Each structure stands twice: as structure tokens, then as C-alpha cells.
Amino acid sequence: xxxxxxxxxxxxxxxxxxxxxxxxxxxxxxxxxxxxxxxxxxxxxxxxxxxxxxxxxxxxxxxxxxxxxxxxxxxxxxxxxxxxxxxxxxxxxxxxxxxxxxxxxxxxxxxxxxxxxxxxxxxxxxxxxxxxxxxxxxxxxxxxxxxxxxxxxxxxxxxxxxxxxxxxxxxxxxxxxxxxxxxxxxxxxxxxxxxxxxxxxxxxxxxxxxxxxxxxxxxxxxxxxxxxxxxxxxxxxxxxxxxxxxxxxxxxxxxxxxxxxxxxxxxxxxxxxxxxxxxxxxxxxxxxxxxxxxxxxxxxxxxxxxxxxxxxxxxxxxxxxxxxxxxxxxxxxxxxxxxxxxxxxxxxxxxxxxxxxxxxxxxxx
DNA sequence: AACCGTCTCAACCGCCCGTGT
DNA sequence: CACACGGGCGGTTGAGACGGT
Numbered sequence: 307x308x309x310x311x312x313x314x315x316x317x318x319x320x321x322x323x324x325x326x327x328x329x330x331x332x333x334x335x336x337x338x339x340x341x342x343x344x345x346x347x348x349x350x351x352x353x354x355x356x357x358x359x360x361x362x363x364x365x366x367x368x369x370x371x372x373x374x375x376x377x378x379x380x381x382x383x384x385x386x387x388x389x390x391x392x393x394x395x396x397x398x399x400x401x402x403x404x405x406x407x408x409x410x411x412x413x414x415x416x417x418x419x420x421x422x423x424x425x426x427x428x429x430x431x432x433x434x435x436x437x438x439x440x441x442x443x444x445x446x447x448x449x450x451x452x453x454x455x456x457x458x459x460x461x462x463x464x465x466x467x468x469x470x471x472x473x474x475x476x477x478x479x480x481x482x483x484x485x486x487x488x489x490x491x492x493x494x495x496x497x498x499x500x501x502x503x504x505x506x507x508x509x510x511x512x513x514x515x516x517x518x519x520x521x522x523x524x525x526x527x528x529x530x531x532x533x534x535x536x537x538x539x540x541x542x543x544x545x546x547x548x549x550x551x552x553x554x555x556x557x558x559x560x561x562x563x564x565x566x567x568x569x570x571x572x573x574x575x576x577x578x579x580x581x582x583x584x585x586x587x588x589x590x591x592x593x594x595x596x597x598x599x600x601x602x603x604x605x606x607x608x609x610x611x612x613x614x615x616x617x618x619x620x621x622x623x624x625x626x627x628x629x630x631x632x633x634x635x636x637x638x639x640x641x642x643x644x645x646x647x648x649x650x651x652x653x654x655x656x657x658x659x660x661x662x663x664x665x666x667x668x669x670x671x
Numbered sequence: 672a673a674c675c676g677t678c679t680c681a682a683c684c685g686c687c688c689g690t691g692t
Numbered sequence: 693c694a695c696a697c698g699g700g701c702g703g704t705t706g707a708g709a710c711g712g713t
Binding site for chain 2: 397398401402405406448449451452453455456457
């Protein structure tokens with residue numbers, strides 16, 4: 307992507323920036339350097355400084371809004387790659403670059419499609435703005451966060467949805483069914499998919515979890531013993547949209563827990579759990595894993611909806627493939643969710659090759 | 672035009688964590 | 693191993709824009 311900034315044309319790649327200086331209808335010169343070097347150059351940052359913006363206070367460094375002159379100065383620094391001090395701390399420069407100056411940023415209001423993506427991913431990840439923003443090219447986490455807080459949140463509330471859990475607010479519930487431990491007020495329907503994909507060489511076997519299952523400690527990575535969820539194509543019949551109050555979510559279900567009772571189990575590592583909101587007319591559908599060679603198909607049986615509340619259509623289907631679960635025996639108290647999983651899944655070659663992006667969205671990821 | 676409430680969003684805060692020494 | 697530094701990120705703030713009265 308190329309963008310004009312005064313007499314400079316900024317060509318931004320993923321990892322580097324090339325800046326062409328334009329003068330008298332000719333490119334007079336060009337500079338190229340890595341983003342890392344831009345950011346880490348520090349713009350006068352001193353190592354002795356305290357971290358964070360406290361440094362700004364202590365060092366009498368300018369704070370607050372960036373003026374156009376400062377923007378120009380920052381850009382000029384980048385173009386010349388010099389060592390001039392901007393009298394801004396590195397953190398502020400970095401933020402300014404990432405959130406505003408970066409040439410690959412998309413401008414303007416969010417599209418409906420983007421909005422839906424945010425809602426869908428938020429349902430799974432919660433307030434993981436950085437993770438959400440990674441799926442919206444040209445959007446920053448800050449932007450997504452602001453958009454959520456200023457628009458989407460209110461929209462959901464006006465629809466009677468809890469913006470945190472994406473479930474009906476209690477004031478909007480017509481019926482109250484048995485409560486669910488793992489998902490708080492989550493009464494909607496579930497589709498559980500477990501798998502035992504062979505251990506890959508990649509230790510970062512993805513772990514998916516829901517916002518309901520958020521754990522403060524998400525640092526532990528899965529071991530080689532832990533199964534990797536397979537990618538399963540959701541049948542269109544369970545795909546829901548914003549027309550519905552409830553939309554699918556994906557969580558991890560503990561394969562060794564008492565899976566017969568979903569409501570008592572804590573989301574764990576070895577299965578995907580789909581919270582679907584099918585129509586109340588029961589139907590069978592088939593899910594086929596996309597894992598090449600595995601190709602197993604599973605019939606999924608949707609339950610009847612007793613009271614015409616779609617959310618009451620609880621479809622609990624488990625596809626337990628006897629994963630090797632040595633590593634998950636301690637998962638009954640599992641809080642070791644790895645949010646990298648979702649990222650891994652979404653960015654996996656699997657997804658990008660076998661499912662187009664709209665399909666992916668249709669899963670309500 | 673002035674005032675006021677609400678909204679938007681850029682920037683900051685503060686914590687956590689990875690990395691280097 | 694301990695410590696310091698700095699990046700990442702979610703939460704919060706506040707200035708300016710906007711709309712209604």
C-alpha cells in the first residue's frame with residue numbers, strides 16, 4: 307500500500323517501510339528500513355527512563371495530543387532515520403505510529419461486515435481487542451475497542467443482549483432454564499466437537515476457549531500430549547446471523563470431564579463446543595472434518611425446541627475420538643487456556659486454504 | 672448564539688510478561 | 693536467578709465534535 311505524505315510517498319510492507327521523496331515530478335531519493343528499527347529507534351528514549359508514560363512526566367517530555375508538526379517531525383525522523391530527538395517518549399511514538407501514522411491503516415467508519423466480525427470474535431475471545439483487530443486488516447486494537455464501546459455495545463444492549471456474554475439479558479428472558487456453571491447465564495444450545503488430531507510438530511497446538519472461560523492465566527502452552535482440535539466445517543443449517551439473539555460460540559470442552567453434563571463442566575482443551583442457535587425444527591446434518599485423511603463424518607442431531615424459543619434448542623453432540631489425553635487429566639480445574647489457539651486456528655493454512663473467509667465468518671467465529 | 676448532555680476516539684495508565692544482562 | 697527494561701495490551705480518561713433545546 308502506498309500513501310502520500312506531503313512530498314513523501316510511503317510504501318508500507320508488512321515488515322518494512324520504504325519512503326520515496328518526490329520532488330519536481332521526480333523521485334529524488336528513497337529510504338527503506340524495518341518497522342522494528344523505526345519503533346525501537348526510540349526517538350530520544352533514554353534507557354534510564356522509567357517505563358510507561360510516567361517517563362513523560364518525570365522527564366518533562368511533552369504529552370497529550372500530537373500536533374501536525376509533531377506528526378511531520380515523526381515522519382521526518384522516519385524518512386531521514388536520523389537521531390533527532392522528538393521530545394516524546396518511545397512508547398508515545400510507538401502508539402502514534404501504530405494507531406495513526408502507519409500507512410496501512412484503514413480510515414473511515416467500520417463496515418457492517420467488520421462489525422459482524424468484531425461481534426463474532428468478541429463472543430469467543432471477549433475483550434481481546436488486539437486479537438480481534440488482527441482479523442480486521444487496517445484496524446487497530448484501539449479502534450476496535452472504541453468502536454465496541456461506543457457503538458456495538460449499545461447496539462447489543464438495545465437488542466437485549468449482554469455485550470459481555472452475548473446472551474439474553476435477564477430482563478429479556480422469557481424462560482429460565484437450568485443455569486450453567488461454565489457459561490454463567492448461558493442457556494443457549496451447544497454443539498460439542500472433540501477431536502484427536504495427531505500431535506503436530508507444533509507445540510502451539512491451538513486451544514480455543516470462550517469469553518466465558520476466560521482465565522487470567524493463559525500462559526501455559528499445550529504439551530505434545532494434548533490433542534489439537536480438528537477444524538470442522540459447520541453446516542450452514544446451524545449458521546446464525548445477527549438476526550438471532552444467540553449466535554454460535556466456540557469453546558473448549560474437557561474431554562475427560564463428565565461430558566454428558568455440559569453445564570457442569572469447565573471448558574477445557576480438547577474439543578470445540580459450538581453454541582448454536584438453530585431453528586427449532588429439528589434436523590440432522592453432517593459435519594465433516596477438514597483434516598485430510600481423517601475425513602470422518604458425524605451425524606449431528608438437533609433437538610426439538612420445546613417452547614419455540616430458539617435458544618432452547620440444545621444440541622449437544624460430542625464427537626469424542628479418544629484423543630490421547632494424558633496431558634489433560636488435570637483439566638477438571640483447567641484454567642490454562644491458551645488464547646493463542648484461536649489465533650492459530652484462524653490463521654492456520656487450514657482455514658485459509660479450505661475455508662474462505664466468508665465461510666469462516668459464517669461459522670460466526 | 673449559548674448552553675448542556677452525549678458521543679467519539681486519541682492518548683494515557685498501569686499491569687503483565689518476555690528478554691537481555 | 694534476579695533485576696531492569698521495554699513491548700503488548702486492556703482499561704480509562706478527557707478534549708473536541710456533535711446534536712438537541
